[in-house]
Amino acid sequence: MTIERKVKPGGPFTWTQIQQIVKSNNLEMFARSEDQFRKYSKFKNDLSSNGITINDHVLKEELEWKQSDIRSQTATTPPQEYSTSNPQDLIFYNPDDIKIIYNKFPYYFEESVVHLCVWSKLTIPNDINSPAGDISPLTKRIIERYLQKTFLEKGISKQDMVWFRNWSSLQSVRSVSHIHVLLHNVDDGILQKLLKSPGNTLTIEDYRT
Template identity: 30%
Template sequence: MLMSDTSFRPFSFEELRQIIGANRLELLGRRPSDLRRYLAWKAKTVAEHGSVAEFIRKERLAWPATPPEGAAYLDSRGEWPRSALTAADVRILLNDFAYGVAEGIVHVVVWSRHRIPLEDAPAGQAVVDISAAARARIDAYVAETFTRPLGLRPEQVLWFKNWAQLQSVGALEHFHVLLDRPAASQALVDVVRDDTDVVAKLRALGFAVPAGVS
């Protein structure tokens, strides 16, 4: 039985840093009310679209069922092509069912058409991490896309990719970005421009987005 929201303590940014740093991603979770809302939404979405991945691909990402040449949704686990992590490859959206984070933290999902290369690991290994080369490339992407444009310090930005066992949408590649107290500015709206109703969603999260920001 799920606990109530009153007994749930949101994750602080420092707690998130420790969990991600220790790769204890299984400790992350949603507020009980958000989890119930997600499970109800998931059941309805699967009934109407066949899967959550199909809904996200079609309705949230607006990607065709057959990917364009050189932009495969599911490709080999080898070297990343040059087109990976470019504007044509990714979509940046607010997480509609964010983890139970403290107020002032923005949870963003970066969806990619290309699979992120993983470490070589024995068959059946429970936890397989991102390869070192891929991690370095995502580090650079996150700094260029989020940290610098938003005027944040490096310690205000975290990212992680769930292991396969923890993913709720494993058919579409993605990783998570957490922003600690970014300014409610045009720059923040622009970062998640791929989403819809961004200003309204940020205001619902408690951000006082000024008039004139769109």
């Protein structure tokens, strides 16, 4: 198994650079250091040599979920992405659907940055109007409300958090939906309470408003 060689020359991405990249949606700019890339490549090749996919590893070893747990929306009808009459199809609504963990192989960020992934058993749908596989403005607003409740209302400053979901073409794990959350100078006590939890999931009222 081979992966695209993307290595960040020089020093790590600073928080200011990270904010600019996410704001401009130039997510393809993120890369690992030479050492990080080598370790990540070896990890994936070792999995492959043992007949294990990265998707299966993440599910079993990191999330402790089963493939049968993963599901897509079933009842909503396009062009409506979400319906409160079908709560099983609402992302970041069911606590059992969500888990926050460290990114085991983060990009090359300065030491003050923590790289988390928020994983979802329910597929986060792509925007049908995005050729690159981005998410819709509505989905972004829903995710931002979840992040507000989970991180900002816990005391993390808005200036110290950015998030993104890689477009489909950039994802290394595609069968399990997840978003990336980057925190700057976060209090470790807050962080430890969030890890392996679902965070503060959304309510029907959150969706209605």
